[in-house]
Amino acid sequence: MPAVPRARLNEEATVTELHTGREAASIMLGSFLRQCREERRLNQSDLAHVIRSSISKISRLERGESPPKPRDVADLADFMGLSIEERRTIQGLLDQARNEAWYQQFSDVTPSYLRRLIALEGSAQRIMVYENQVVPGLLQIRGYARSLVQTVRDDEWEIERAVEMRMLRQRMLDQQFPRVTALIDQGVLLRPRGGSAVMRDQLEHLLLAADAQRVNIRIVRFGSGAEVAPPYALTQLDFEAEGPADLVYVERINGADYITDAAAVDKYRRDLHQLHGAAAGRNESKKLIREAIKDYYS
Known part of the structure; x- marks a missing residue:
């Protein structure tokens, strides 16, 4: 059984509501990070100090509005104690979000x-x-x-x-x-x-x-x-x-x-x-x- 259930986007999400200019991988990465945080009963403020930033930046990251930085994502994964499977999922999404895909x-x-x-x-x-x-x-x-x-x-x-x-x-x-x-x-x-x-x-x-x-x-x-x-x-x-x-x-x-x-x-x-x-x-x-x-x- 996974340590954290699957992340879910907006329950009524459509391509229009997700703002077509954003990359899907960034949105799903942010959603997954948010799910991991909430499952561990952490607040955005708990994560902000980990990456030496503000609550607003964490909020933008979880909404997929800020380009994810590998160092920040790694620090957050360490702080939340994510499993190997969760880290693999995050790394895959991070690679997609950062990659200027073909x-x-x-x-x-x-x-x-x-x-x-x-x-x-x-x-x-x-x-x-x-x-x-x-x-x-x-x-x-x-x-x-x-x-x-x-x-x-x-x-x-x-x-x-x-x-x-x-x-x-x-x-x-x-x-x-x-x-x-x-x-x-x-x-x-x-x-x-x-x-x-x-x-x-x-x-x-x-x-x-x-x-x-x-x-x-x-x-x-x-x-x-x-x-x-x-x-x-x-x-x-x-x-x-x-x-x-x-x-x-x-x-x-x-x-x-x-x-x-x-x-x-x-x-x-x-x-x-x-x-x-x-x-x-x-x-x-x-x-x-x-x-x-x-x-x-x-």
Whole structure:
């Protein structure tokens, strides 16, 4: 059992309420530090003197408004007597918060709410995504991604940069974690984004990904899971028990919601797992993908 329960952000937190200009890792680091402090029944004033600063600075740090300094974070961890697991969680978030992460170079072609999701994906243990319109971003090939970007951008240079960002994002699949489960509506297989040749290559890529240990692809057949399948895409991120709060990401046309309320996350988790149960199994899903590929050879 962890010494400190998972940190929770604002119970009704959305991407708008969390101020999209802030880095997700800084916010979650501050939230985790606050949770650790409160579990030990310490006040902000108790921590202020540890880092030779003021209560207001501790407050800004816990809200994710001040850039975290490694020395300050280390001193606070020592003062609170954090466990090895808690220190590992903090170090991971600190690394993300301090790192001018690779995706920052694409800030001009990537909305802030999506950059925050990318920042969190790398520290997740499990990702479950449901897509009813397109192949999930983590599984898109370059040609398919380009066809999607071209629907919202005209400038060739911006298109290339946006596509490159999507390709670099997939590097996390080479790591041990996160494990990814992709629930894909059957209609996605029949929607030839980029034309028949591109779609054929995309589906071949899905078949290869389906054989990877860390990726589980399930096709939601027509008529299956209708009672639980949402009319929009969902992404659920699960973290280590001692880590940040699990969350659900719901993307909208011009923004996104980051849902961290425990009851709401549990509801989405139940819905996704019911949808997973209604989806075709691994072998049947690969069969459905192969059948769709045949159509793009005709």
